[in-house]
Amino acid sequence: xxxxxxxxxxxxxxxxxxxxxxxxxxxxxxxxxxxxxxxxxxxxxxxxxxxxxxxxxxxxxxxxxxxxxxxxxxxxxxxxxxxxxxxxxxxxxxxxxxxxxxxxxxxxxxxxxxxxxxxxxxxxxxxxxxxxxxxxxxxxxxxxxxxxxxxxxxxxxxxxxxxxxxxxxxxxxxxxxxxxxxxxxxxxxxxxxxxxxxxxxxxxxxxxxxxxxxxxxxxxxxxxxxxxxxxxxxxxxxxxxxxxxxxxxxxxxxxxxxxxxxxxxxxxxxxxxxxxxxxxxxxxxxxxxxxxxxxxxxxxxxxxxxxxxxxxxxxxxxxxxxxx
Amino acid sequence: xxxxxxxxxxxxxxxxxxxxxxxxxxxxxxxxxxxxxxxxxxxxxxxxxxxxxxxxxxxxxxxxxxxxxxxxxxxxxxxxxxxxxxxxxxxxxxxxxxxxxxxxxxxxxxxxxxxxxxxxxxxxxxxxxxxxxxxxxxxxxxxxxxxxxxxxxxxxxxxxxxxxxxxxxxxxxxxxxxxxxxxxxxxxxxxxxxxxxxxxxxxxxxxxxxxxxxxxxxxxxxxxxxxxxxxxxxxxxxxxxxxxxxxxxxxxxxxxxxxxxxxxxxxxxxxxxxxxxxxxxxxxxxxxxxxxxxxxxxxxxxxxxxxxxxxxxxxxxxxxxxxx
Numbered sequence: 001x002x003x004x005x006x007x008x009x010x011x012x013x014x015x016x017x018x019x020x021x022x023x024x025x026x027x028x029x030x031x032x033x034x035x036x037x038x039x040x041x042x043x044x045x046x047x048x049x050x051x052x053x054x055x056x057x058x059x060x061x062x063x064x065x066x067x068x069x070x071x072x073x074x075x076x077x078x079x080x081x082x083x084x085x086x087x088x089x090x091x092x093x094x095x096x097x098x099x100x101x102x103x104x105x106x107x108x109x110x111x112x113x114x115x116x117x118x119x120x121x122x123x124x125x126x127x128x129x130x131x132x133x134x135x136x137x138x139x140x141x142x143x144x145x146x147x148x149x150x151x152x153x154x155x156x157x158x159x160x161x162x163x164x165x166x167x168x169x170x171x172x173x174x175x176x177x178x179x180x181x182x183x184x185x186x187x188x189x190x191x192x193x194x195x196x197x198x199x200x201x202x203x204x205x206x207x208x209x210x211x212x213x214x215x216x217x218x219x220x221x222x223x224x225x226x227x228x229x230x231x232x233x234x235x236x237x238x239x240x241x242x243x244x245x246x247x248x249x250x251x252x253x254x255x256x257x258x259x260x261x262x263x264x265x266x267x268x269x270x271x272x273x274x275x276x277x278x279x280x281x282x283x284x285x286x287x288x289x290x291x292x293x294x295x296x297x298x299x300x301x302x303x304x305x306x307x308x309x310x311x312x313x314x315x316x317x318x319x320x321x322x323x324x
Numbered sequence: 325x326x327x328x329x330x331x332x333x334x335x336x337x338x339x340x341x342x343x344x345x346x347x348x349x350x351x352x353x354x355x356x357x358x359x360x361x362x363x364x365x366x367x368x369x370x371x372x373x374x375x376x377x378x379x380x381x382x383x384x385x386x387x388x389x390x391x392x393x394x395x396x397x398x399x400x401x402x403x404x405x406x407x408x409x410x411x412x413x414x415x416x417x418x419x420x421x422x423x424x425x426x427x428x429x430x431x432x433x434x435x436x437x438x439x440x441x442x443x444x445x446x447x448x449x450x451x452x453x454x455x456x457x458x459x460x461x462x463x464x465x466x467x468x469x470x471x472x473x474x475x476x477x478x479x480x481x482x483x484x485x486x487x488x489x490x491x492x493x494x495x496x497x498x499x500x501x502x503x504x505x506x507x508x509x510x511x512x513x514x515x516x517x518x519x520x521x522x523x524x525x526x527x528x529x530x531x532x533x534x535x536x537x538x539x540x541x542x543x544x545x546x547x548x549x550x551x552x553x554x555x556x557x558x559x560x561x562x563x564x565x566x567x568x569x570x571x572x573x574x575x576x577x578x579x580x581x582x583x584x585x586x587x588x589x590x591x592x593x594x595x596x597x598x599x600x601x602x603x604x605x606x607x608x609x610x611x612x613x614x615x616x617x618x619x620x621x622x623x624x625x626x627x628x629x630x631x632x633x634x635x636x637x638x639x640x641x642x643x644x645x646x647x648x
Binding site: 097099227235250255264268 | 413560574575
């Protein structure tokens with residue numbers, strides 16, 4: 001099959017990849033559409049070691065599911081952590097933290113920028129008929145945004161600042177807005193802030209942050225400047241959610257964390273069910289986030305485009321797969 | 325009056341200090357005994373800018389309390405944050421985070437290594453008669469240890485690792501042991517670990533830490549090695565409490581915090597009432613922590629002694645004050 005291949009810090013399109021064979025309990029999924037995430041860009045930059053097919057945001061159709069034939073032909077999205085079900089983390093209910101997990105397109109499992117992928121059947125979620133592929137492909141990042149609310153109780157009395165107006169910051173802001181909290185998004189891009197303002201969300205430039213203005217701040221930038229802005233926005237005894245991956249070590253003033261008794265919360269993958277429901281109910285708008293679509297044979301260019309400053313979501317279509 | 329004076333990074337004994345005058349709502353306290361904390365040592369090292377009399381762990385006797393004469397002559401300890409009662413932090417109930425606070429011996433208020441100090445009457449706690457000065461002087465650090473339990477729910481099912489066997493680590497361990505949690509203290513000093521083992525607390529050297537063994541870890545070292553050990557001990561979705569002050573910026577791998585969804589909790593001052601009760605009920609043993617006592621006129625030597633590796637609590641006696 002054809003697919004994108006990452007090795008070292010180079011990606012290239014290959015036509016000689018073996019189509020994956022589902023192991024017991026797994027389904028073979030023909031990928032329809034996949035999204036490029038910042039984590040993919042960081043994999044290419046070498047921030048994590050991974051050799052294989054990247055990609056973890058996708059929508060596709062089940063080609064075969066031995067032993068679970070009811071899934072065959074269904075349009076699906078899939079949770080990206082494949083867990084063992086038996087380690088202490090799994091038995092304690094923390095399956096996304098399975099000690100032996102593979103992660104689609106990130107850790108020891110080929111991902112979505114290819115014609116086919118495999119995932120455990122238990123990871124699959126059927127996509128409602130009224131939901132387009134273009135919306136369903138946002139299920140994974142939207143679920144990640146919702147993880148914040150799995151971890152921290154947020155209500156209408158809470159003043160929340162989101163730092164970062166990119167594709168993750170946008171989804172985080174849209175989901176937090178649903179809590180009724182007093183929300184402000186801080187960003188640097190007029191166009192991206194306008195998308196949020198268009199949904200009635202207050203926005204501001206970095207210099208508008210007032211020290212301690214927020215009960216909670218979410219850093220969606222993954223860079224030290226964003227962390228510092230979010231840190232400055234949080235009041236003493238407030239909560240600072242780290243929603244983005246950080247490259248390398250950060251030089252942080254931990255004394256201020258202690259003196260102000262700040263709680264830092266690392267936040268990763270979240271619940272797919274609620275994410276699909278929000279998309280199906282049109283309570284989150286993802287269409288304006290799509291800046292470009294590329295066919296699989298131009299996937300390397302798609303990565304270049306996604307890495308350009310200011311670009312939001314870039315999608316890759318496996319059109320050739322559909323013809324195969 | 326006589327007192328220790330910190331200016332730049334030099335401390336010296338002065339005999340020409342003006343005795344403080346209590347402002348409205350404040351009491352004048354004649355200091356009996358004061359303890360040297362690591363924060364005091366860090367002030368001398370210049371980690372925080374402070375000019376004045378250091379010292380925030382004390383027991384003393386109220387000399388005068390205009391408008392609150394019922395306090396006169398009482399033996400007291402005192403909460404160290406003097407708050408305004410009117411700022412947003414105060415009115416929200418976070419008085420230790422008052423935006424205009426002074427902090428005894430740390431921020432804009434002369435401290436306890438002198439014959440007299442002043443504090444708001446509302447900061448004072450009467451010392452039960454059955455509690456010695458030598459025990460009561462530990463109220464402030466014991467309260468700081470108890471702050472952890474104000475912030476994080478800990479029970480008998482929780483596996484907890486305390487990193488650091490110094491005076492703060494010891495108090496943190498003794499208070500955590502009262503929760504019934506499965507507790508291990510990691511340290512490097514045979515004598516200090518033996519103090520804990522003598523109270524039935526499991527101890528180990530740093531190389532005994534197993535990755536992810538704990539639901540919660542508390543770093544009481546304030547150094548990057550201690551942080552890394554505590555971080556390694558915490559399982560995914562576990563809690564890492566930062567209980568010590570950190571000098572300068574720390575180079576931290578925040579990606580692991582995100583990927584493992586760790587919660588970091590900065591922890592500072594805690595409740596005096598429960599600390600006094602634990603001391604009065606002899607549920608915490610502080611006597612073995614006292615390594616040396618110095619009279620005020622040798623207070624500079626006391627600081628040198630407290631800074632020596634392996635030394636636990638050093639106390640300073642204001643004996644001359646008693647004679648004054």
